[in-house]
Amino acid sequence: MREYEQELPISDTENTMDCSSTTSLTMVSNKTDFAVQKLHKQKKHIGLDLEVRIENSVLKNQNALLQSEIELxxxxxxxxxxxxxTSENETVVKYINMYLDVNAVKDDITKLKFYTGLTVPKFMCLWGYLGPSVNKLVYWNKDCGVPDRSHKKRPGPKQKMTPMNELFMTLIRIRQGLLLEDLSYRFGVSKTTVSRVVLTWIQFLYIRLSAFRTKMFPDRSKIRKHLPKSFKKYKNIRCIIDCTEVFVQQPRNLVNKETAIRPIKDIQLTID
Known part of the structure; x- marks a missing residue:
């Protein structure tokens, strides 16, 4: 009995130790499971963060490529x-080079002087003096000798010839005496257009420049007073234009032909 009684406490102690060991193992196991779950969560979070970083990097690369394509x-x-x-400018230059145009020569002193006899400042002064009336010209009908009023707006070749270009062509006609057909080739318009434009501008210039006639010629009394002896018998003389023969084209209209020119030595000359 004593031996039994002595052994009993030992058995209780062992049972107590077994329970403590089981509890410790359970706690360790729980901690281990928690640690494993936490590790899995961390791995999962790291994996998601890595995927996001990789996706952002891919997007940045794609954005850079798209930006490069846009710049290209x-x-x-x-x-x-x-x-x-460049092609449009070349076309304009080719058109200007193909046909004579005031824009191609108005800044060239030599060419403008050759064609019109005027320097650039004088040409622009004349253009400024003519004023806005150049946009309201009524073009003459050469067949019937009266102005053509069938147009409410400015008649004539609007697209090909500007008013300044028409003045330029008229001055060339006066200065160089080029034929109508020649001018039609040079300016890229019809011969009829050249005739109507030149006739209209001659009349317009006559009206606009008439105010200078009193300054161009002195009074008849002063002219008679200072006439040379060889001209004293010519009482009505006003001026002498170099006494040079000026060749002109014969008008088709017989009335105009009779009043404008006279045959002298079988040559058609202008009569002042």
């Missing part, structure tokens, strides 16, 4: 616009 397309577009403008 913009450069290509600018080059194409530049080529289009």
């Amino acid at each position: 397309l913009q450069c290509t577009l600018k080059e194409q616009e530049g080529c289009a403008k």
Whole structure:
């Protein structure tokens, strides 16, 4: 009995130790499971963060590529616009070089002086003096000798000849005496247009410049007073224009032909 009684406490102690060990193992197991779950969560979070970083990197690379493509397309577009403008300018230059145009010579002193006898400042002064009336000209009908009033707006070749170009052509006609057909080739318009434009501008210039006639010629009394002896018998003389033969084209209208020119030595000359 004593031996039994002595052994009993030992058995209780062992049971107590077994329970403590089981509890400790359970706690360790729980901690281990928690640690494993936490590790899995961390791995999962790290994985998601890594995926997000990789996706952001891919998006940045794609954005950079798209930006490069946009810049390339913009450069290509600018080059194409530049080529289009160059082509348009070349077309304009070719047109100006093909036909005579005041814009091609108004800044060239030599050419403008050759064609019109006027310097650039004098030509622009004349143009400024003529004023806005140049846009309201009523063009003459050469067949019936009266102005053509069938047009409410400015008649004539609007697209090909500006008023300044028409003045330029008229001055060339006066200065160089070029034929109507020649001028039609030079300015790229019909012969009829050249005739109507020149006739209209001659009349217009006569009206606008009439105010200078009193300044161009002195009074008849002063002219008679200072006439040379060889001209004293010519009482009605006003001026002498170099006494040079001026060749002109014969008008088709017989009335105009009779009043404008006289045959002298079988040559058609103008009579002042």
